[in-house]
Amino acid sequence: MSKTHSEKSSTVQRYSAGARVNHWITAGSLVLLAISGLALFHPSLFFLTALFGGGETTRAVHPWIGVVLFFSFLGLFFRFWRANLWNRTDNVWMSKLRDVLAGNEENMPEIGKYNAGQKLVFWFMSALILILITSGIVVWDEYFYQYTSIDQKRYAILVHSLAAIAAISVWIVHVYAAIWVKGTIRAMTRGSVTGGWAWRHHRQWLRELVAGKATGAGK
């Protein structure tokens, strides 16, 4: 079987090397932030601080990872925001969530590079990371203690916790979707997806690619 040949001929480029590296820096820092943050959020998870060398180092390193995440995500934001603008098809997609969850993609409209779910993940993450970095700076006592009142810090830490819960929830949706929809993860590990994957999940995008209108790689 000339599998290599057939695979080669039917794959399409989805993410450039730069986009992939950018994505994995973001992913790594988000996972580290979630672990270190949860360790200080619930006593039963405090043992996770051991992964960072103890409670004190966890406390010290968490905000710095946050800074890495913020700038890394900023890179992703500028790469992908245009492709994530909302359009009419997204409303149709949203109205057929039941079909989405059942995997009945034949009932769905043809989708561009991103479907409404992916766009929501993008915009929710953008908003939440902005909230997290802002509220995080307010409670980063090492450098910013004197700029806010104690009561403002109380609100900030509450907002920070709520936003973190929301962000981890969005992350669960994002990761689960990538696991559920087979053939997705290679987009971020190898940069390419099979033609069949693109046909099934992002047919409009594939048509544009074939017509030479769109570039596959996130710039």
Add this chain to the structure above:
Amino acid sequence: MATLQSQDIVRRSATTFTPPAARHQIKVAKLIDVSKCIGCKACQAACLEWNNLREDVGVNVGQYQNPHDLTANSWTLMRFTEWVNPETDNLEWLIRKDGCMHCEDPGCLKACPSPGAIVQYSNGIVDFVSENCIGCGYCIKGCPFNIPRISKADSKAYKCTLCVDRVSVGQAPACAKSCPTQAIVFGTKEAMLEHAAGRVTDLKSRGYKNAGIYDPPGVGGTHVMYVLHHADKPQIYASLPNNPAISPIVGLWKGTVKYAGMAALGLMAVFGFMHHVVAGPNEVTEEDEENAKKLKDAAE
């Protein structure tokens, strides 16, 4: 400081179980009679001396208060307020010895994320156990009195220990021992309330009709209490809170949000798993691949 034993602990930060507290001690309290205080700062000096801490030489900004605020070294501070009594038009020099109030319901302990970094002993003393402290500053957010301070030297939180190391061997706190007018007295909470009641009666007989005890119920009472000549308005004493309580924001953060948040994350993960179990993977078919190839071939 942690000089009492684990069996004396009744509450432990970031710990889901309640310590059995096998040993029961009598509740203690320090009573600060503001009406008797002459502002000599012997208590401040005694505190630094006993705890073997030193304060840097400060800057005079035209008032007696020195240092200007509580610090990681100065666990107690005389706060000076010049207040004109609107009823008598007299200037009253209010001097309040500030420091940890040792709340019966401590906000610092509630907020602390590090197991055993803050403990409460059965005698009522709230103590920071420095080796468990991670320096996050959550205790500052939990405290209704703005007391804990993070040390620049080791990034850990410090505050008055009520001289737990002295109390555990039957001694009064260093500040009480040093006070020349006995404005600071120490004993069982019961005895201190009794003594305070006598002081209030005395003050009332001398015209301070609003004299009273400051033992705020919003934090379950405190193990450091004041006798105030104007107990109806504690805020005139360098912003002593009128009715202190753990901030509802802290309550929400350490209550509903903590439990509901963890539950939400667990449910999300379970939902994902169950969805996969029910719906199965979403796989690309041969037909999809062929259609894609056809589309490509047609374009070429």
